Amino acid sequence: MLLKHQIKLCKSILVNRRCLGTSPASRQSFRKWYQQLWTTERTNLPPYNHFTQIGDPVLRQQAALVPQEHIGGPEIEAIVEQMVKVLRKFDCVGIAAPQIGVSLRIIAMEFKGGIRKTLPETVYQSRQMSELPLTVFINPVLTVTNYTKLKHPEGCMSVRGFSAEVERFEGVKLTGLNQSGAQGELELSGWNARIAQHEMDHLDGKLYTDHMDRSTFACTCWEAVNTKSGRVEIPFYK
Structure with a gap:
């Protein structure tokens, strides 16, 4: 996991620079974190008002x-x-x-x-x-x-x-x-x-x-x- 000061640093420079972790685990943690910056939270949860489709x-x-x-x-x-x-x-x-x-x-x-x-x-x-x-x-x-x-x-x-x-x-x-x-x-x-x-x-x-x-x-x-x-x-x- 990224340390708190690393996360704060990444937040401050995200617009202009890439923030890279030092291990696969840290890179994955950072990836999950920055995806949350633009991923809309899912609000439509079961039980649905529609039919689920094949593939679900x-x-x-x-x-x-x-x-x-x-x-x-x-x-x-x-x-x-x-x-x-x-x-x-x-x-x-x-x-x-x-x-x-x-x-x-x-x-x-x-x-x-x-x-x-x-x-x-x-x-x-x-x-x-x-x-x-x-x-x-x-x-x-x-x-x-x-x-x-x-x-x-x-x-x-x-x-x-x-x-x-x-x-x-x-x-x-x-x-x-x-x-x-x-x-x-x-x-x-x-x-x-x-x-x-x-x-x-x-x-x-x-x-x-x-x-x-x-x-x-x-x-x-x-x-x-x-x-x-x-x-x-x-x-x-x-």
Whole structure:
């Protein structure tokens, strides 16, 4: 580490001269110090109001169990509230805590009935979609109840602007705790089972791109890119 008088000296002559340490350790300490002179302090911290994107290390971590003594407390309640807020803000059907920058084992799912109006009926039926009220699981555990695999296009708000076909089990059961700490379980099938498997993957540091049929990986707006001569933007905010 630099001595106090060395730091003061470096501060006084930084504008006109270079201040060099006498060892690799001292040079590194000085480098960290002078970078702080112009590096803006990071103020946007988790839980975010947006979705983290592929490449963010938080999406590749094994999320930690929420300690029993914190379930029902204000900190976890605030995280769940933020998850639901972001879920609905971006009109999604599922979200995991790592997607707002929090590496904890929490998921939230919601498939609103109004979504049916936005899809062709043939798509809604073929993908076995059905309404799912807002459901939150803390420290969830997933077990497969129907090993038949269904292959459908799947996207992710953490891989914004792309989709691919992914095989998922047709039926699963989730067990875990709700926001009050009460034990619960839920059996899901079809598209809702897909949502659960997708979100559980996030808790294990996995993305749908790890399971996808790579030949089907596509930009969701490729037609617009051609139509508008490439003048298309993929927003990461809303």
